[in-house]
Amino acid sequence: MPKSLFDKVWDRHVVTAETRERPATLFIDLHLIHEVTTPQAFTVLRERGLKVRRPDLTLATIDHSTPTLLNADGTRPYVSVQAEKQVDLLLANTAEHGITTHGWDSPYRGIVHVMGPELGATQPGMTIVCGDSHTATHGAFGALAFGIGTTQVGHVLASQCILMRKPKSMCVHVDGELADGVSAKDVILAIIAKIGVGGGTGHVIEYRGSCFENMNMSERMTVCNMSIEAGARAGMIAPDATTVAYFEDKVMAPVNLEQAAADWLSLASDPDCRYDKKVHLNAADIKPMVTYGTHPGMAMPIDGLVPDDDAQALAYMDMQAGAAIAGTKVDRVFIGSCTNSRIEDFRTAAKILAGKTVADSVTAVFVPGSEQVKTAAEAEGLHDIFLAAGVQWREPGCSMCIGMNGDIGKPGDLIVSTSNRNFEGRQGPGVRTVLASPATAAASAIAGVITDARNLSKRGLS
Amino acid sequence: MSFAPFKTLSAPTLVLTTQNIDTDQIIPARFLTTTSRKGLGKLAFHDWRYDEEGNMSDHPLNSDAAKACQILVAGHNFGCGSSREHAPWALMDYGFRAVISSEIADIFHANALKNGFLPIVIETSAHEWLLDHPGADVTIDLEKCEVRLPKNGGIYPFKIDPFSRHCLLQGQDELDYLLGQDEVISAHEAKHV
Numbered sequence: 001m002p003k004s005l006f007d008k009v010w011d012r013h014v015v016t017a018e019t020r021e022r023p024a025t026l027f028i029d030l031h032l033i034h035e036v037t038t039p040q041a042f043t044v045l046r047e048r049g050l051k052v053r054r055p056d057l058t059l060a061t062i063d064h065s066t067p068t069l070l071n072a073d074g075t076r077p078y079v080s081v082q083a084e085k086q087v088d089l090l091l092a093n094t095a096e097h098g099i100t101t102h103g104w105d106s107p108y109r110g111i112v113h114v115m116g117p118e119l120g121a122t123q124p125g126m127t128i129v130c131g132d133s134h135t136a137t138h139g140a141f142g143a144l145a146f147g148i149g150t151t152q153v154g155h156v157l158a159s160q161c162i163l164m165r166k167p168k169s170m171c172v173h174v175d176g177e178l179a180d181g182v183s184a185k186d187v188i189l190a191i192i193a194k195i196g197v198g199g200g201t202g203h204v205i206e207y208r209g210s211c212f213e214n215m216n217m218s219e220r221m222t223v224c225n226m227s228i229e230a231g232a233r234a235g236m237i238a239p240d241a242t243t244v245a246y247f248e249d250k251v252m253a254p255v256n257l258e259q260a261a262a263d264w265l266s267l268a269s270d271p272d273c274r275y276d277k278k279v280h281l282n283a284a285d286i287k288p289m290v291t292y293g294t295h296p297g298m299a300m301p302i303d304g305l306v307p308d309d310d311a312q313a314l315a316y317m318d319m320q321a322g323a324a325i326a327g328t329k330v331d332r333v334f335i336g337s338c339t340n341s342r343i344e345d346f347r348t349a350a351k352i353l354a355g356k357t358v359a360d361s362v363t364a365v366f367v368p369g370s371e372q373v374k375t376a377a378e379a380e381g382l383h384d385i386f387l388a389a390g391v392q393w394r395e396p397g398c399s400m401c402i403g404m405n406g407d408i409g410k411p412g413d414l415i416v417s418t419s420n421r422n423f424e425g426r427q428g429p430g431v432r433t434v435l436a437s438p439a440t441a442a443a444s445a446i447a448g449v450i451t452d453a454r455n456l457s458k459r460g461l462s
Numbered sequence: 463m464s465f466a467p468f469k470t471l472s473a474p475t476l477v478l479t480t481q482n483i484d485t486d487q488i489i490p491a492r493f494l495t496t497t498s499r500k501g502l503g504k505l506a507f508h509d510w511r512y513d514e515e516g517n518m519s520d521h522p523l524n525s526d527a528a529k530a531c532q533i534l535v536a537g538h539n540f541g542c543g544s545s546r547e548h549a550p551w552a553l554m555d556y557g558f559r560a561v562i563s564s565e566i567a568d569i570f571h572a573n574a575l576k577n578g579f580l581p582i583v584i585e586t587s588a589h590e591w592l593l594d595h596p597g598a599d600v601t602i603d604l605e606k607c608e609v610r611l612p613k614n615g616g617i618y619p620f621k622i623d624p625f626s627r628h629c630l631l632q633g634q635d636e637l638d639y640l641l642g643q644d645e646v647i648s649a650h651e652a653k654h655v
Contacts, residue, residue, distance in 0.1 A: 015650045016643060022625045025643055027650050037545065039497035044637075053647075065495050082495040089497055133545040133569055149547035149573035150499075151635075159640040161647055165623060167568075197482055198539035198565055231542060233568050295482050295542070312480070402491045411514060423486040423543060425509050 002270035005238050006169050006204045009144040009267065013127045015161055023163045029126040030143075031058045031156045032112045033099070035065055035090035036404070037131025041154035042093040052097040054160045059121055060094045060101040062087050063111045064404045068367050068394035079406030097157075108251075110370020110396045113137040113338035117221065118372050120250025124239040124264035129156055134338045134420065135234075136227040140220035141246075142239035142267050144204070147228065167233060168276040170203040174211035176283035181454040183348070184219035185340060185418065185437035187211060188226045189289035189299040195279055197297035200232030203277060206269065207237050211283040217246045218344040225339045226420050229296035238268040288452055291422045291435040292319050298422075302326055302440060302452045316424055317432050318414075326450050328434075331413040333364040333445040334427075335438050337401035340418035341369030343376045345438040350382040352442040352453055358390040359448030365392045365407070367399040391445070403427050416444040465578030467633035470603045471559055476522060476531035477596035483536055484543035485570065489552040491544075502548055503555030522596070523556075533600055534561040535592040541570025541581075550574040560602055562609065564589040575626040578633065584609055588618040604630060 003011070010026075018024035031054075045052070052058060065083040067076045078084040094101040102109040108119055113134050116122040122138045128145035129135060131153045138145035152162050172191055192199075205227050212220060220237050227235030244261040247253040254260035287301035293313035300307065306314070308321035319325070335341070335349055346366065358364045366386055368374040374396055377383055383393045400407040401419035403426070409415050411430030418441050422433035434450060443453035480487075493505045511521050518524050534553065540563040541549060550573050553561070560580040574581040580602065584592075591611060592598065601610040604627060609618045622630075629636060 012654075015646050020624060021628075023623065025640065025646070027647070027654070036494050037547070040499045040547075043497075048637075050641075080495060082497075086495045086497055131545055131547075133543065135545075147545035147569055149545055149569065149576065151547060151573065151576040155637055155640055158637060159643070159647060160651075161640055161643070163625070163636055163640065164572075197542060198567070201539070201565060201568055228569075231539070231567060295484065297482075310481075404491050404494055408492075421484075421486070421543065423484045425490055426486050429490075429509055429514055 002273040004169055004269040004273040004275065005142060005206055005236050005267055006144065007273070009125055009127065009142070010166055012125065018165055023165045025161050026127060026164050027161055028129050028156050029057060030116070030121060030128045031160070032116055032128065032130035032135070033058060033060045033094070033153065034112050034130070034132065035062050035086045037150050038093065038153055039086065039089050040150050041157055044154045045157060050158045052099065052157045055098040057160060058099045058157070059116065060090060060099050061109055061112050061115050062090055062103055064398045064402060066397045067405055068397045068399045068407055070395065083405065107371050107375070110372065111338045111341065111398055113225065114341060114369030114373065117141065117217070118250070118370055120247055120252035123254070123260070124243060125267050129162065133228045134225050136232070137221050137225040137338055139224040139227065139234050139236040140217060141243055142236055142264065144234055144236065146233040168203045170200060170205045170232065170277040170279070171275040172205050172207050172279050172281070173209045174207070174281045174283050175209040176211060177214070178211065178283045178286060181439060182286055182288055183437040183439060184215055184222040186286055186289045187283070188223045189291070189296065189435065190281060190286045192226060192230045192296050193289070193299040194281060195230050197229065197295045198231040200227065200230040203232050205230070205232045205235040206275070207235060208269070212237050213240065216242060216344065218342045221342070222339055226296065229420055239264040288437060288440055288454070290325055290440060290450060291433070292325055293317060294422060294424050296420065296422060296435060299435070300325065302450070326452055328450045329414060330362055330416050330444050330449055332409050332415040333358070333362055333441050334367070334400040334415055334417040334419065335441050336365070336367030336369065336399050337419035338369065338398070339420045340438050341367060341373060343373050345418065346373070346377045346382050347380070348438045349442040350385045352439060352456065353389045353391070353446065354385050356389055356446045358445045361448050362445050363392070364390065364445040365394060365400060367394045368396050370396050400427055416441045416450060464633050464635050468559065468578055468580055468604055468630040470601060470605070471532060472599065472601040473532035474530055474597045474599050475533045475535045475592060476528050477535045477593055479537050479593050481537035482539045482542055485541060485546050485549045486543055488541070488549040489546065494546060494548055496548070499547075499551045501555060502552035503557065506552040506556040527597065529557065531597070532557060532559045533602065534558045536561055536563045537593070538563060539565045539567060542567040545569045545573070547573045547577070550577050550579045554579050562589070562592060575630070576636065578630055580604065580630065582609060582620045584618050584620055588616065591615065
């Protein structure tokens with residue numbers, strides 16, 4: 001029977017097959033961990049006298065509760081004593097169990113889903129889990145990667161396996177060329193708007209078609225990252241020459257890349273393989289997208305009118321049905337998060353911001369996804385463009401995507417954000433989030449209102 | 463970690479009709495710096511229950527009647543968003559033992575089961591009836607996998623993974639089962655170095 005990419009990766013990792021009575025036992029190749037969803041799992045290990053089965057397949061960093069500013073004396077302004085304790089506990093737990101950790105002194109520290117691929121730890125054909133729903137990001141490499149809760153983090157630490165029934169499969173096919181100024185973020189927002197915030201529940205998505213084949217790895221990660229915002233635990237893209245080339249300069253890449261590549265390329269879905277669900281979009285129809293409501297499925301083209309949708313959501317967002325969304329006043333702009341904090345995202349923003357300044361009424365915060373991204377951006381002089389424009393250029397971390405470290409807005413603020421969730425209060429109590437691409441975020445920072453980057457020059461701002 | 467066995471539960475419902483209730487509503491991210499799983503009930507739906515000064519609102523979750531409600535009935539697609547297990551921990555510590563909806567997000571669903579908290583997806587007609595009747599006395603029977611509505615309102619079956627059902631009925635966690643597979647896991651490791 002022809003197999004899909006998902007079938008092939010799943011089958012390789014089945015330790016005990018699924019039956020009516022019990023789920024499959026699935027072996028995990030890479031367990032990424034961070035400070036927020038692990039403390040209670042390590043407590044269980046301690047209580048039961050268990051060891052970490054495979055510290056060599058476990059990789060840790062600190063990203064969620066970490067400050068993105070530095071005090072003048074070099075200390076870090078944690079939002080609370082508890083946040084600092086949580087970070088210290090991760091460092092203590094991983095030291096105790098012999099787990100490689102990219103902490104404060106590592107040149108590789110970063111958002112867990114930016115760091116894994118950058119190191120080359122994330123590889124095609126792997127099963128990857130992390131106590132974080134955006135683990136879907138790693139599916140860009142043709143890995144089966146998904147978020148798990150803390151109990152399962154404990155299971156993986158103790159057994160390197162999880163118990164799971166095989167999810168259904170869904171094919172999202174996007175063919176054709178994207179118009180100028182339309183990015184990977186716009187593609188995934190258009191997909192979520194089409195299938196709905198629960199449209200992928202119970203499924204693993206495979207993204208297929210020339211639209212994804214034409215994307216670089218950074219763009220593919222942006223797409224797979226938000227699979228969970230359509231309810232799908234995982235999203236995958238078949239490895240190809242672009243995938244293989246990504247590993248040429250990665251520290252944890254296979255020693256024999258050519259040999260590994262032959263195996264990776266064999267993972268692509270067989271012709272005529274079966275999917276439980278199929279969806280088609282035309283790339284040419286996709287416009288720059290923004291959200292207008294309180295979940296990522298409430299997304300619309302930036303040149304459109306706010307739909308007459310859920311009244312509660314529109315009231316929270318202070319949006320009027322029938323009004324143009326472009327031109328809405330913006331208080332803050334955030335470029336960062338595991339969705340859009342890689343070097344390519346900052347290059348896009350720098351191109352738009354070069355020689356311009358952020359509107360007086362806007363606070364713009366840019367947070368690189370990792371130390372490596374920060375170093376690369378600074379080597380290219382991108383930070384000079386940002387600082388000259390009046391942008392705050394911070395230390396790597398999750399920052400304002402989740403606001404756990406205190407990087408939040410004020411009640412009522414409207415934030416144009418390159419992150420992945422616009423839930424009520426996500427970026428601070430009462431804060432209104434508009435999800436957008438880095439280009440839209442940068443253009444909106446300059447104009448002080450939600451702005452289509454393609455129209456900047458027309459507005460006399462160039 | 464084991465938990466109290468779940469066999470049958472008869473209790474009044476608390477109804478939240480909102481669709482797509484995400485994990486940031488169930489427990490806001492700023493409370494996730496905790497390193498314990500205990501005492502999160504006071505933070506459940508925090509921003510719905512308290513204003514910015516910390517004053518309690520008149521939300522049904524703050525009512526005296528809510529204290530007896532061990533069954534949460536919620537709008538379509540409950541628990542979407544993050545993988546935080548703090549969400550079921552908070553709901554359980556608040557006093558709930560089960561949630562009924564017409565759709566429940568995958569990761570929340572998995573996390574709930576691992577804590578002895580029963581997520582039930584029920585057919586639309588029963589879901590609509592429950593949404594319209596807050597405080598209804600409902601019985602959940604895990605042995606028979608059915609939800610019984612009051613006053614002969616009907617009996618509705620629900621599906622649950624047989625293994626999870628077994629664990630819930632016994633109050634058993636899955637870790638022992640996994641640890642018992644040590645040999646086959648080692649064999650897999652040896653084959654895939």
